[in-house]
Amino acid sequence: MAESAVKAGPKEAAGARPASEGAQLGALARAQLSGALRLVSGDVAEEVERLCEAHLISAGKVSIISLEKIQHRFGGRWVKRRDEVFGFADKVLARRLGRRGVSLRVSDSDFLVVQPGQGRIAGQAACLGCLQEIHSQFLGDASHAVREILQVTRIGKGRLEAQAVDEAEVEGFNLGGNLEFGAQAGSVLAAFDADDGSGQRLLNRWNPFVAADGRTLRISATLEPVYELKAFTRIGFRMIRRVIVVETGEELSGRQISALATMDLLRVDLATIIRGIDRLRAESGGEQQLSLIVPVSFSSLSNPRGRARLVDPVREAATLVKLGVILEVADIEGVPQSALLEVTSLLRPLSLLVVGRLAHATAGVMARLSGSGFQALSFECPHGQVGEAEFLGWASATIQAARKVAKSVLVYRAGSMKRAGVLASLGTTHVSIDAV
Numbered sequence: 001m002a003e004s005a006v007k008a009g010p011k012e013a014a015g016a017r018p019a020s021e022g023a024q025l026g027a028l029a030r031a032q033l034s035g036a037l038r039l040v041s042g043d044v045a046e047e048v049e050r051l052c053e054a055h056l057i058s059a060g061k062v063s064i065i066s067l068e069k070i071q072h073r074f075g076g077r078w079v080k081r082r083d084e085v086f087g088f089a090d091k092v093l094a095r096r097l098g099r100r101g102v103s104l105r106v107s108d109s110d111f112l113v114v115q116p117g118q119g120r121i122a123g124q125a126a127c128l129g130c131l132q133e134i135h136s137q138f139l140g141d142a143s144h145a146v147r148e149i150l151q152v153t154r155i156g157k158g159r160l161e162a163q164a165v166d167e168a169e170v171e172g173f174n175l176g177g178n179l180e181f182g183a184q185a186g187s188v189l190a191a192f193d194a195d196d197g198s199g200q201r202l203l204n205r206w207n208p209f210v211a212a213d214g215r216t217l218r219i220s221a222t223l224e225p226v227y228e229l230k231a232f233t234r235i236g237f238r239m240i241r242r243v244i245v246v247e248t249g250e251e252l253s254g255r256q257i258s259a260l261a262t263m264d265l266l267r268v269d270l271a272t273i274i275r276g277i278d279r280l281r282a283e284s285g286g287e288q289q290l291s292l293i294v295p296v297s298f299s300s301l302s303n304p305r306g307r308a309r310l311v312d313p314v315r316e317a318a319t320l321v322k323l324g325v326i327l328e329v330a331d332i333e334g335v336p337q338s339a340l341l342e343v344t345s346l347l348r349p350l351s352l353l354v355v356g357r358l359a360h361a362t363a364g365v366m367a368r369l370s371g372s373g374f375q376a377l378s379f380e381c382p383h384g385q386v387g388e389a390e391f392l393g394w395a396s397a398t399i400q401a402a403r404k405v406a407k408s409v410l411v412y413r414a415g416s417m418k419r420a421g422v423l424a425s426l427g428t429t430h431v432s433i434d435a436v
Contacts, residue, residue, distance in 0.1 A: 038064060038150070038160045040106045045158060048106055051114045052155045060120030062152040063127045064162055065089075065103075065111040069148055070138050082108070089134050095259050096130050100213050106160070112152075122212050124149055124165045125173040129262035132299065140338040142302060146171055171305070173263060208246050209271075212261035216246040219271035223279050226293060226410070226432050229424040236321060238293035238328070238412070238432065239276035243268055254359050258297075258331045265297045265331075266306050273313040280320055291352060292317055293326045293410075298335055301343045314350055327351040328378060333358065333365055337372050344373030355410060363401035376408035376429075381415060391419065399426045 040048050056062050070085055071078050086105060093103040093111065101115035101123070113130075115123040127149050132142035149170065150162035208218040223237035243252040243260075252260075257268065273294060280292065294317055300306040318325045327347050332340060344354045353375050358365060361379035369377070379402075382394055395411075402409045410430040414420045420431045 036162060038107065038110055038162055040158055040160060041108075042158065044104060044106050047104060048112060048160070049155065051102060051104065051112065052152065052160075056114060056116060057152055057155065060151055061115050061118060061123055063113045063115075063124055063165075064106075064150040064152060064160065065093075065113055065127050065131050065134075066109055066148040066150065067111070067134070068109045069135070069144075071109050073139060085134075085138060088137055089130075092130050092133050096126065096133075096261070098213070098259070101126070112160070117214065118212070120151070121169055121173050124151065124170045125263060126212055126261050128170055129299075132262060132302075136302060136335055136339050138336075140336040140342075142339075143304070209264075209267055211264045217252075217264070217268075218244045218246050219268055219275060220244065221272050221275035221279055223276065223283060224412070224432050224434050226412075226430055227420075228430055229420065229428060234290075235430065236289035236291040236293070237280065239272055239295055241268065241272040241295060258359075262299050262303070262306075266300045266309065269296050269300045269310060270313060273310075273317060277313070277317050277320065280317075289321045291323050291326055292321045293328050293355070295328045295330055295357065298329050298331045298340075298343065301329060301347070302339060307346065311350070318350075324352045325350070326353045326355060328355040328357045329374075330357040330359075332356050332369070332372075333360060337368070337370075340369070340372035340374070353408065355408075356406070361398050361402070363397065366401045366405050370405050374406050376410055377402045377406045378410035378412065380412045381419070392422065395423055395426055395428075399423070399428055403427050 052062050067085060067089065071082075074081050089111060090103070090105075093113070097103060097113070097115070100117055101113055103114075104112045106112045113123070113127050115126065118126065128146050131145040131148055135142040135145045146165065146167045149165050151165050152160050152162050154161040208216045211217050220242045222240045222242070224240055225234050226236060226238050227233065228235050241257075243257050244250065245252065257265070260268065276292070276294065280289070294314060296310060296314075300310060314325060314327070327350065329340075329343065329347075340356075347354045354373065355376040355378050356369055356372065356374035358377060358379040361377075366377065379398070382391070386394070399409055399411070408429040409427060411423050411428045412432045413434055414423060414431050415433070417433065420433060423431055
């Protein structure tokens with residue numbers, strides 16, 4: 001038989017693709033396994049194409065927040081828990097991004113985030129702040145959340161190509177500011193670290209800083225006397241922070257402050273302590289107070305580098321009072337018990353008392369704080385015109401619930417000595433009188 005003019009190639013299995021196409025598919029598979037290739041659900045593909053304009057992608061303004069770590073931790077429970085996770089993530093993204101960005105769930109593990117008005121690093125840092133809150137809620141640990149943030153580099157049919165962000169750059173922005181926002185971005189840290197030539201830090205200066213959303217924010221702190229009710233003696237002052245939008249003069253509410261980006265909350269915390277120390281020195285008249293209540297955000301304390309930034313100013317404040325400072329941890333609602341316990345344990349050596357500050361002092365919220373390590377809980381009296389009967393009903397239920405969780409209960413802005421007496425009879429240990 002004549003030998004064939006064409007040498008037969010290797011036998012392929014039925015349905016096999018050409019070797020070149022197989023290599024291409026292998027590359028795609030490796031990209032997907034490495035996280036560089038993210039699949040997009042068909043029902044949102046058109047919306048993704050509309051949002052991911054080429055100039056936004058090239059500018060690094062399109063990101064992916066991955067929930068794969070939570071998905072893997074839940075394992076077989078993921079199917080039952082995913083709606084809860086997605087719902088919480090949607091709320092966090094809507095609250096933190098506001099009108100600055102758009103988010104869209106594109107798969108069973110990924111959220112797409114587009115922030116046209118943000119710089120690349122600022123936008124990725126904003127994504128990190130969102131994911132840290134989500135990780136804290138479901139994992140109790142947000143220390144490696146930055147690894148789950150990706151930058152979209154290309155959009156294809158049914159998929160997104162992405163790359164890891166620069167972890168040090170993004171985390172550094174979250175903690176210390178970035179030149180993208182100009183010289184003022186790091187002004188809080190500059191004010192804290194400054195030296196007047198005598199070796200002493202300058203704690204009596206604060207310049208407004210530019211926040212991640214582009215607004216210029218100014219921080220001020222006032223002092224309010226706090227009394228121990230058993231002997232009705234003044235234990236010192238509590239710092240009350242105020243965050244003001246320079247352009248409009250608007251003062252941010254507690255909810256609006258909590259919604260600030262992580263790095264901005266750290267700046268607010270540092271600035272509050274700096275301004276509070278300055279105010280204490282100016283108003284004490286040489287008299288040394290027993291203690292000082294210092295407010296600090298949980299998000300600042302939950303990050304090791306955030307805690308490191310706060311140690312020195314807290315110690316500085318402690319040198320100005322006789323007994324030491326009382327640290328009051330804000331924005332604790334919804335934080336897992338394990339995460340709170342880790343933070344409160346770390347604060348014990350720095351603080352006379354570790355206080356959990358509640359924006360909404362309900363029985364349910366307080367019950368979830370049991371075992372979190374707080375030695376005291378604090379909250380304000382109801383605002384506005386509240387009748388005596390209504391006040392008594394609120395105080396009875398709220399203080400009873402608080403005493404089940406902590407030995408000490410601090411109630412602020414009672415408004416009158418009469419109400420302070422009522423609070424004392426119900427088990428409140430400390431109070432401030434000033435009305436709202």
